Amino acid sequence: MMLAIFNAAGLMSVSPTVCGLPCFAIRDIKEGLQMGQRSSQLPPELAELAVQTGLSSSDLRRWYKQFRKDCPSGKLGLPELTRLYSQLFPGGEAAEFAGRALRALDANGDGSVDFAELAGALGSASRAAGWERRLAWAFNVYDGDGDGFISRHEMLSMLQSVYRMMGWSEKNQKDKSTAGATSGGQGEEARCSCMTPEEVVSRLFEVADVDGDSRISLEEFTEAARNDPSILSLLQTEG
Template identity: 35%
Template sequence: MGNANSKLSKDQLEELQKLTRFEKKELKEWHAGFLRDCPSGKLSKEEFCKIYAKFFPFGDPSDFADFVFRVFDSDGDKTIDFKEFMIALSVTSRGDLDEKLKWAFNLYDIDGNGEIEYDEMLTIVTAIFKMMGEMIKLPPDEDTPEKRVDKIYASMDKDKNAKLTFEEFAEGSKKDPTITQALSLYDGLI
């Protein structure tokens, strides 16, 4: 978004206000912090993973951070600029449930084909288990990535084809309090 070391222009601020749920003052504060942490104005995958690791010191968040980075990097240029960062942050921290579900669907749909295949879900859930380490104790029917994914597919995969459409994912997620709670984890924090 413009020169990395410059202030946001009036047009840039207006665009970000339209694209996010942040006010002008908040955007200016976030921009100053973003440039302090990323003087180039771009966040690399390595830098992103280091930041993510600070939030999950008891596990290994590297795989999951890679997947989250892919969703933040909406233009696919292998970096996250301020605009991409704020749009993703807006959805994950202040978006409504449907916006968060679409974002989460894109996270799980690794190949971007519009469906979440069983193996994609297993890859992400395995990364989440690795990230969480021993922090959370799950019931016996969900205590491995395979069991968790099997349970998710049993409840969401209505046509039993080992693929979830967005509609199946959204409908199933709305019925699962653990998923809706996870999607609302950052509400009000930012």
């Protein structure tokens, strides 16, 4: 069930639409999370999280119970994250992406993710957070060094880690492209799904890098998504 929670945080895919953390919905956020009778009041720490994140009390209660069930220590480290992503993508290499997910979720930098940090990501990824906040969360995922800009290297490295986790190969993409052309799939979504990571990065920088400095600021990222919604399709990755 932790997979459903992580999908909700946008960390099962790459598109800013679900990330708010694109998204990457592989599984309905509420699937399998019915935990029986609910108490009438939240524990104080969860009530505070509800205020901070804007998430509903019922969702927080269910997710917290499942989190503690699957993670009795209350902390998710790199081994646990790698296992979770490996379960979802058994044919790929999940360790690198798990490390990037850890960096994005680990707000206090202690090398692990507790429930408060996960709830913060869920709050940023929810539709209630608003479009710009969700894009800002997606931007943070790609901004590997946290300097406020996405470089070509950062975006390429992130996309390559996602493609590898999903078992992507150049041959598979060529086969998919050929199949799409044969079936007449000429839409933007079909075209984007057949692009290599390098092609995706080139297209994104062509659209978003307005000042031509080979890096994308949050403002450029947000404006590009507002003016050209097709760039969100570029960040969606399908297996």
